[in-house]
Amino acid sequence: MPENFNSNYSRYYDLLYKNKDYKSEAEYIAKLIRSVHPQTKNILELGAGTGNHAAILCNDGFTVTGLERSAEMVAKAKEKKIEGFTPVVGDIQDYSIDQKFDAVISLFHVISYLTSNTALIDCFNTTNSHLNKGGVFIFDVWYTPAVYVQGSETRIKKMEDDDIEITRLAQPEAHYNLNVIDVNYEIIIQDKKTRLAEQYPEKHPMRHFSIPEINLLALLTGFEVIKTEEFLTAANPGENTWGVCFVLQKK
Incomplete structure (x- = not known):
């Protein structure tokens, strides 16, 4: 979580x-x-x-x-x-x-x-x-092995339905001595009708x-x-x- x-x-x-x-x-x-x-x-x-x-x-x-x-x-x-x-x-x-x-x-x-x-x-x-x-x-x-060979990279994902648009930016931060990568997300959710948007961060620490x-x-x-x-x-x-x-x- x-x-x-x-x-x-x-x-x-x-x-x-x-x-x-x-x-x-x-x-x-x-x-x-x-x-x-x-x-x-x-x-x-x-x-x-x-x-x-x-x-x-x-x-x-x-x-x-x-x-x-x-x-x-x-x-x-x-x-x-x-x-x-x-x-x-x-x-x-x-x-x-x-x-x-x-x-x-x-x-x-x-x-x-x-x-x-x-x-x-x-x-x-x-x-x-x-x-x-x-x-x-x-x-x-x-x-x-794949994490170390391939590395991790910043990624952007965009999705939408009839009501909203979501943009999610993922920025990884590696902690090599812990076998953990923190995936830091910035998520922007925009209402298509009002064009109002909300933004919030999430941090997903992931162990390999x-x-x-x-x-x-x-x-x-x-x-x-x-x-x-x-x-x-x-x-x-x-x-x-x-x-x-x-x-x-x-x-």
């Missing part, structure tokens, strides 16, 4: 990411789950946003509980009335749900928002306790990971890493692989 989080982010989240290929991503995750844990019926999604991945997974026959820190985003998810999806407010670092799951997933680099070792260990331990025996934990993160780091985290928290691949393509990770998907199984 970004620092200086503004409730406006939940208001405009779906517009900012309306071109994101949720369908391909959810289909990839569904196929991956069925390949490593075919008996999976119920899924817990950490950082579920407004339910865009969950809607596709539910349509594919799964039931999904979505954990999301932002109450505003949970409210938007509930407004969608997605059959088979239960969105709840909670922190992925320390949550308690009176249910165990066959699979826990966390997409769109949500785990990379956990920048401290303590936060990561807490999240992994809590997730382990919410999984059925042999259950799987699937997540994607920024991959350290190596394969040995994830192996160690798994060892410390009762998991075993059973698969590591490029997100979506299933290729072997390399220096050009920014997003890597890990599959951990509860011991």
